[in-house]
Amino acid sequence: MNILPKKLTTIASALLLGAALTGTSAMTYAQNINPNEPVSIVAEWDKTFPQSNKVEHRKVTFKNRYGITLVGDLYLPKNRGNNKLAAIAVSGPFGAVKEQSSGLYAQTLAERGFITLAFDPSYTGESGGEPRNVASPDINTEDFSAAVDFLGLQQEIDRNRIGILGICGWGGMALNAVAADTRVKAVATSVMYDMSRVMAKGLFDSMTAEQRHAALDQISQQRWSDAENGKPASMAGGLPNTLPADANPIIKEFYDYYKVPRGFHTRSVNSNGAWTATTAHSFMNIPMMSYANEITIPALIVTGEKAHSRYFAEDAYKAIGGKNKELVIVPNANHVDLYDNQAGKIPFDKFEQFYKTSLR
Incomplete structure (x- = not known):
């Protein structure tokens, strides 16, 4: 189901329900005895990137304020000594899982001396929450604060040196989180x-x-149908299983990450699932950047020169109230170039420098 009139279908309608386009078939899960508990906790390495021999990896769980159990991957530098380290919570893109982009960012930053946590947001991936494949501006912002709760309780971490990093749709969630959660330092x-x-x-x-x-x-009419059926319908449309020759460049860009071995993961909504048809309802009436002017902690906003999402980053940079902020535009990079490092364009040196300076 598209939530826009026909003239705005294809890219706009699909992007309305996800910063990366969704597939057409609903992902299925076994019913949990407790719907807030994890869907799964896979012990073996099943990421879209190779495991580093410089980093210790732990599978972890923690609860958010709504009682939903989130599943994450904790990455710790192997040669970390006995000193408490700075930590970074990472999530995104919207509709991705921790085995994709956020895990790569987390592991790479762990190689550079931080303890990092890549986590699946509520209702997605291995994390709990029913129904599946739904998002919320409130609950998913809370997920970041829950990650901060968890990190601050770890004996290896200095709780006064915690930062967060949001990729794609979780960039907005990250900024929304720090506008309210004063424990986050960068x-x-x-x-x-x-x-x-x-x-x-x-x-x-x-x-x-x-x-x-x-x-x-x-969407409002769809709610009647969902109520009658006793479960939410999945959205139709989004990324095709086979890319047409005349595909729009933005659709091709997402397809070339989520639908091919480069970035495909079976638990990712964008690779192998569909958002619920009413996912957009709360987002359409709750603007997340309302208090960006109250953000005064150090902020680094990174985007691509050719990213179709660039205007979000530029406007967020202008809206942030603090003076300790920086906008980095990566030359010749499109949106998906910064999901992984296939093109070698993620400025990891810049992220490292930013967090080492801000989380001293």
Whole structure:
């Protein structure tokens, strides 16, 4: 089900429900006895990137404020000594899992001396929460604070030196989190999306008032169907299983990550699933960047020169109230170039420098 009128289908409609486009088939899970408990905890290495021999890896769980158990990968430098270290919580992109981009960022930063945590947000991946494949501006922002709770209790970590990093749609969540959670001492984003803005206004703010009303009406009517059926329907549309020859460049960009071995993962909504058809409802009425002017901690906003999401990063940089902020535009990089390092464009040196300076 597309939530926009027909003239705004394809890219805009799909992106409204995810910074990376979703597939067409619903991912299925065994019913949990407790719907808030993990869906799975896979012990073996099943990431889309090779395991580092410089880093210790632990599978961990922790609960958020709503009682949902989140599953994460904790990465610790092997030669860390006895001193407490700075820590970074990482999540994103929107609809991805910790075995994809966020895990790569976390492991790489752990190689550079930080303890890092890549986690699956509520309702996705291995983390708990029912129904599956739904997102929330409130609950998913809370997930970042829950990660901070967990990190601050680890004996190897200095709880006064915790930062967070949000990729793609979780960039907006990260900024929303630090606007309220004063325990976080530094925040960075990579090719960020403001999910509330894109869902409320469309990609490039292209949605008219009439189209917004039609989208809200369609979602509202879908709620009747979901209530009658006793479960939420999945969204139709999104990334095709086979890329057409005339595919739009943005669709091709996402396809070339999520649908091919480079980035495919069976638990990723974007690779092998679909968001619920009503996922956008709360995002369309709860703007997450409302208090960005209150962010005063160090902030690093990274985006690509050719990223279609660049305007989100530039506007977020302007909105952040603190003076200790930096906007980095990676030359010749598109949005997905900064999901992994296939093109060698993720500025890990910059992230390392930022966190080492900000989390001293």
